[in-house]
Each structure stands twice: as structure tokens, then as C-alpha cells.
Amino acid sequence: MTDLAAVKRALAAQRIETPSWGYANSGTRFKVFAQPGVPRNPEEKIADAATVHRFTGVAPSVALHIPWDKVDDYAALSAYAQEQGVEIGAINTNVFQDDDYKLGSVTNPGGGIRRKATDHLLEAIDIMDRTGSRDLKLWFSDGINYPGQDDLRTRQDRMAEALRETYDRLGDGQRIVLEYKLFEPAFYATDIPDWGTSYAHCLSLGEKATVCIDTGHHAPGTNIEFIVAFLLRAGKLGAFDFNSRFYADDDLMVGAADPFQLFRIMYEIVRADALDPAYGIAFMLDQCHNIERKIPAIIRSVMNVQEATAKALLVDRDALFAAQNAGDVLEANAVFMDAYNTDVRPLLAEVRADAGLDPDPVAAYKRSGYDEKIIADRVGGTQAGWGA
Numbered sequence: 043m044t045d046l047a048a049v050k051r052a053l054a055a056q057r058i059e060t061p062s063w064g065y066a067n068s069g070t071r072f073k074v075f076a077q078p079g080v081p082r083n084p085e086e087k088i089a090d091a092a093t094v095h096r097f098t099g100v101a102p103s104v105a106l107h108i109p110w111d112k113v114d115d116y117a118a119l120s121a122y123a124q125e126q127g128v129e130i131g132a133i134n135t136n137v138f139q140d141d142d143y144k145l146g147s148v149t150n151p152g153g154g155i156r157r158k159a160t161d162h163l164l165e166a167i168d169i170m171d172r173t174g175s176r177d178l179k180l181w182f183s184d185g186i187n188y189p190g191q192d193d194l195r196t197r198q199d200r201m202a203e204a205l206r207e208t209y210d211r212l213g214d215g216q217r218i219v220l221e222y223k224l225f226e227p228a229f230y231a232t233d234i235p236d237w238g239t240s241y242a243h244c245l246s247l248g249e250k251a252t253v254c255i256d257t258g259h260h261a262p263g264t265n266i267e268f269i270v271a272f273l274l275r276a277g278k279l280g281a282f283d284f285n286s287r288f289y290a291d292d293d294l295m296v297g298a299a300d301p302f303q304l305f306r307i308m309y310e311i312v313r314a315d316a317l318d319p320a321y322g323i324a325f326m327l328d329q330c331h332n333i334e335r336k337i338p339a340i341i342r343s344v345m346n347v348q349e350a351t352a353k354a355l356l357v358d359r360d361a362l363f364a365a366q367n368a369g370d371v372l373e374a375n376a377v378f379m380d381a382y383n384t385d386v387r388p389l390l391a392e393v394r395a396d397a398g399l400d401p402d403p404v405a406a407y408k409r410s411g412y413d414e415k416i417i418a419d420r421v422g423g424t425q426a427g428w429g430a
């Protein structure tokens with residue numbers, strides 16, 4: 043039988059990290075629809091992240107992206123975040139927007155460009171030393187567009203060399219979360235295209251290297267919860283970049299396109315007792331809100347993760363394991379679906395009320411007038427994010 047008090051404690055202790063870039067302008071190659079009230083600097087992004095935490099109670103950290111969030115004094119930025127009620131989380135590197143990286147960053151045929159890219163990774167660790175961040179989040183757009191364009195094996199040697207130098211620079215309590223992506227911007231071969239490649243590099247690096255699963259970075263039809271179960275069993279799952287998609291790397295609100303998949307993923311987390319922050323998995327959002335208001339979209343996304351998690355925690359695992367071990371296919375599936383088909387919104391409303399929060403964070407945010415305030419206040423200056 044499921045212990046509801048334990049379920050509520052687990053939900054109250056859940057931690058979801060929001061992305062600084064999710065509060066800024068974003069779009070597609072066709073158009074960026076700038077929005078009024080968008081942050082103009084890292085401080086305003088952090089203020090918006092703190093607002094999400096104020097209404098959800100479970101989003102106490104914000105991931106930064108360098109150089110999008112470059113400042114002169116990261117210790118001061120970290121202090122500002124504390125004042126706002128949040129902390130700075132993962133530091134994301136960016137070796138995908140510099141002209142020099144057309145043929146790759148750390149895998150580039152040119153040694154000088156590889157050096158430049160690796161130095162950026164090392165600079166990010168210097169920043170972590172000042173923000174107190176644990177996670178160095180590495181994603182490489184590196185890849186090639188045509189067969190024969192470059193040597194696949196040699197590029198792996200270059201990748202491994204840069205990762206090794208970066209890994210060896212890590213301080214105590216710091217780690218690498220290595221993200222993979224099937225394609226885009228490279229359209230023939232990506233140097234870290236899948237979980238297996240990331241896992242293999244992490245194995246050869248050492249215990250402070252783990253895999254980051256971005257839920258939008260797989261071929262259609264990929265069973266992501268299998269990857270989650272496998273990496274948890276191997277002790278090599280470090281982080282998620284949550285979002286959802288119907289086709290490619292759409293970066294839509296997590297749970298919007300496929301709430302059942304998110305439930306199946308969170309079930310593997312719960313089944314491994316890996317939900318508790320002490321276990322060490324970083325649950326982060328990595329989304330772009332191209333047409334919808336950004337803060338309510340991120341609040342909704344946090345709620346979608348909470349709902350999937352609550353359903354996963356309600357799976358009657360004794361009954362499920364019994365049916366599985368009995369080979370009772372239909373009963374096992376029925377037990378699993380029973381949890382998924384449970385309306386957990388009243389339970390989450392109770393968890394929020396117990397924490398002194400409004401049971402409906404989105405409605406509470408709309409009533410708060412914060413959106414109107416930032417639209418009125420944030421006039422002039424240059425909006426952060428992709429150029430309008």
C-alpha cells in the first residue's frame with residue numbers, strides 16, 4: 043500500500059532547476075518574437091527565477107549559460123541570487139556560437155581553435171569556484187554535415203583529450219554532466235550523438251563525470267526511460283534537461299507533448315529512490331518559450347514535473363512487482379496505468395498549502411501583478427536572448 047505521507051514529503055522535497063535562458067527572448071531560425079518585460083541582464087533573469095520559486099516552492103536554483111550570463115563579479119551575482127531566495131546552479135558552456143567553431147570546437151581540425159574552446163570550458167570551472175556551483179554542463183554542437191568531411195575517429199580523440207583536461211581541472215564537489223544530442227546543428231554526424239557515446243566518455247573520465255539526458259535530443263520513438271533505468275543502475279545518470287517535443291529539439295514545456303513519457307521517466311527515478319536531492323540527480327528545465335509568456339510557462343512546466351512525479355510515487359510497487367514476477371502482463375500494466383490515470387492535482391494542492399503556498403501557482407502568479415510590473419519597469423536597454 044502507498045504511504046501518502048511519504049509521498050507528500052518526497053514532493054515537498056523535490057527540486058527543479060530553471061534555465062536563465064528560458065526567461066529571455068528565443069525563437070527559431072525563422073523568427074524571434076520579442077516579448078515585453080523580458081530580462082535585460084542576469085540579475086533580472088535571476089529575479090524571474092526567484093519568482094518561479096516563490097510560487098512553486100520547488101525551484102530554488104537557476105542554471106546559467108556563459109557568455110549569455112557573463113558578469114564581472116560572479117561572487118556578487120551569487121550573493122544577489124541568495125538575496126532573491128535562490129542559488130546559482132549548473133554552469134553551461136557555449137562553444138557553439140563563435141565563428142571559429144564552424145568546423146567544431148574541441149574537435150576542430152585546428153589546434154588553436156581546440157585550445158580556445160578548451161580554455162572556455164576551464165573558464166567555466168573558474169566561474170563555478172566563485173558561484174559555488176557543483177555542475178559543469180557540457181554540450182557540444184560539434185559534428186559534420188557530409189560523409190568524409192572529417193575523420194570520425196580523430197574527432198573522438200580530440201573530444202577525449204579536451205574532456206580529460208577539463209575533468210582534471212575539476213575541484214572537490216564539482217562534476218561534469220555531459221549532454222548528448224542526435225543532430226542539429228550538425229546534420230550528418232554529431233560527435234556526442236547519443237547516451238552511449240556520452241556514457242563511454244564518462245566511464246573513461248572517472249566518477250566525477252555523468253550523463254545529462256535532454257529529453258528532446260533523441261530519435262523519434264526512443265525509449266528514454268530505458269536509458270534512465272540503465273544509467274541509474276550504472277551510477278552514471280547526473281542530470282536531466284527537461285522539455286518536450288512532437289518532432290525534433292522543439293524545447294516545448296516539459297510534459298506538454300508527452301505527459302505519459304514524463305511519467306514513465308519519473309517512475310524509473312522513483313523506482314531507484316533517486317528523487318531525493320541527496321541522491322545527486324539535477325532535474326533541470328531546458329526550454330524556449332517562443333510565443334507564450336515565459337514565467338507562467340516555466341511555472342506550468344515545474345507543475346508538470348510535479349504531477350508526473352506524484353503519479354510515479356503513487357505506483358503501488360508491491361502490487362506491480364508481484365504481478366511482474368507472476369508474469370501477469372495485464373495486471374502489471376493495469377497497476378502502472380492506475381497510477382498514471384490518478385488525478386494528483388488535489389494532492390499537490392495539499393502539498394503547496396502545507397508549504398504556505400497557493401494551491402494553483404499559475405493563477406496566483408497571474409493575480410500577483412508581477413508580469414505587469416516587469417513590463418512597466420523593463421523599458422529601454424537591450425533585452426536578453428536571441429536577437430529579435
Ligand code: LRH
Pocket residue numbers: 063134135181221223256283291328
Ligand atoms: C542544446 C541545448 C543545450 C544548451 C542549449 C541552450 O540544444 O539543449 O543544453 O546549451 O540547448
Ligand code: MN
Pocket residue numbers: 181221256283328
Ligand atoms: Mn539541453
